[in-house]
Amino acid sequence: MAVGARRWVGMWDALPDAARSIVKELIIHGPQSRTALSRTLHLSTGSLTRLTKPMVDAGLLVEGDVVHDPVNGRPTRPLDVAAGEHRFLGLKLTADRVYAVVTDLRAEIVAARDEPIGDHSPSAVCDQAKRLLDELSGGAGALVGAGVTVGGNARASAQVGGERLVDAPYLGWWQVELKPLMERALGVPCVVKNDVAALAHQHHWFGPGRGLRDFALVTIGAGIGYALIVHDHLVAATEADLGMFGHLVLQPGGPMCPEGHRGCAAAYLSGWSVEATAGHALRRTVTYDEVMRLATEGDRVCLGVVREAAQALGRLIGHVATISMVKTVILAGEGVELARIAKDDLARALTENRRDVPGSVDVVIEADDFREWARGGAVVAIQSFVTGSD
Amino acid sequence: MAVGARRWVGMWDALPDAARSIVKELIIHGPQSRTALSRTLHLSTGSLTRLTKPMVDAGLLVEGDVVHDPVNGRPTRPLDVAAGEHRFLGLKLTADRVYAVVTDLRAEIVAARDEPIGDHSPSAVCDQAKRLLDELSGGAGALVGAGVTVGGNARASAQVGGERLVDAPYLGWWQVELKPLMERALGVPCVVKNDVAALAHQHHWFGPGRGLRDFALVTIGAGIGYALIVHDHLVAATEADLGMFGHLVLQPGGPMCPEGHRGCAAAYLSGWSVEATAGHALRRTVTYDEVMRLATEGDRVCLGVVREAAQALGRLIGHVATISMVKTVILAGEGVELARIAKDDLARALTENRRDVPGSVDVVIEADDFREWARGGAVVAIQSFVTGSD
């Protein structure tokens, strides 16, 4: 199939923006008739005919079976993207492991794997990525692009002289030009992004943020992550901004975080704080997962710690909703367990911080799965391919 | 001049978006050459020639004297809008007074007046507006549009069935269709907007927010107002959102606001709270202005109240900057005096809430002037005229 399936390669770069917007809409919201597309994209039906014809001819779009939706009128011939003929690689790098997924054009995971990072040097990591890619990409579909996300306590990539440089202290990286290195290793265009930003993009196109113009994403794990989508676009965050959020003061004079702030979000929510607080009361060292397990089993100390954290999270979400005026806040990361266990405490604290108006914020708790972070990388690669920028 | 000056009337509606963007750019950033415009607006120089020629012919744009900016090359012939030939009426309605200004196309105030509202019925207010307009608009320039802002504790106008309805409890208004009433009275297109949103637009086009894609506006007065501009657009706020901000909890267990929340922004910053706190300590009733005056003169009680409020404001600004990720926060309203008197306390609280990084937020304190609120109305009228949509 490979040859026939790749007729669209090469044509893609020359497509006008309107054509790209059609593909984007079909990817995000599924098969639609030309008329439906013309309405949502504010294009004339004439333009739709003209734009779609070459893409159908090239095999980039496929025309579905005739559907007879309306009571009256001519039946529709829905269009869809040939999602299965495209493959994207998504990678997430942490201090000790690399997570990899291969997806199709709709970010559906085709194959996934994770393994320890052997050699931490940038070029070795690129080689490892190439090897992972070869192992994962059996069968159909041509690799179109790759997205790498660096996370944890990594700093955002900085724009310097037109080249994106990556700082990832936990990998020992400083001003690494990862993009060209990775592109040489993989042979396809690569995108490098902050991991929380990538996860926000993923939720925007393929998750609970689909169709929403505005929402916030809060991730809870070793640290606290934050991303904001407003007017359908990610709000650009500087390196400094990303760190600020976790240290937002929720309770002046409250418990202390490792940086010495009292009552900040990290002092309640970060993995370190949860372990330290519970460990202090239990008089032994405990892991994060253990605290969660004990809390679920009804241990009073751990439940107390978790409830306190959930209340802090509720207040934090309240602040986010009030100031950014989003109606939806998505929670993700290992720490969401906390929000599930003490759901009521979270909801109560949120409502108290929203003038006692219940239901004014939609809080979505996402399942925690390492593959989601890698999928975020695939999503930014898909976006880069579709929109043709960044 | 009137006849010659109004050649552009009628032509305006038919202008393409690109032409409007040229006028907008010239209004906001002043006279510029065609080449400069082509660069900032991402239009070709060819398009600029074609688009500007009819507008210059119609008298909407004027060509300035030849300027010889660069060392080499042909001198520029800067274009500018004929700002003086347009007049806009801006109105701000409060519980007891109406503030009115007449401005030119650049929102420069040509005439201003305020007076008590006689009859509070919508139609009587419209008649009063008409009378004010007649008194203010002597001499040159044709009235093009008007903008009415409703504020104080007024609720945002709601979109119902395509018609904007205004709720203004303090005027006894409920679901009033102010726009058509006002248009009938004044004879020009009218825009009705929330006052804080209008003030944000004013700062965006003509104030310290000029050229900024993102900033926040916080107003301090009887209540706390808030508006957010992200990606060059106002973030839409629901009725509920507008009220939430003032009751953001800064210090759980702190002083109580009239709604019964402890430690919320209103409990520190609202006129009522400042007067109540100072009055309680002084054992007599005091006005807001009196507290400010006494604080300036060194009265320990009033200075304490003001400093505490400034600290709360600093923390509030810190929250806004961290969550909305803006780099600029503009302060306006009667209460800015507080920020001026206790500037250092504000700055310290802000820095403490920003991980001790000084200077990460630009706080702009605007002069308080009732005319600014009315000017906000003129600005939304100007925007409606220029962009051709609400």
Place this chain on the structure above:
DNA sequence: CATGTTAGCTTTGCGGCGAAACCAATCTGG
């Protein structure tokens, strides 16, 4: 004072998009 250089502006030809007229496919009702 010719010639080159630089930069602003205009003209010309081409392609993308919308508006509207037109064609196609279905159902309803005489």
Place this chain on the structure above:
DNA sequence: CCAGATTGGTTTCGCCGCAAAGCTAACATG
């Protein structure tokens, strides 16, 4: 079974914007 209604899709034509080439008005230099 045919006219009308309803909706989906195509064709035609004109406008708008870009790219590129050309023109204009200054300065620089030998």
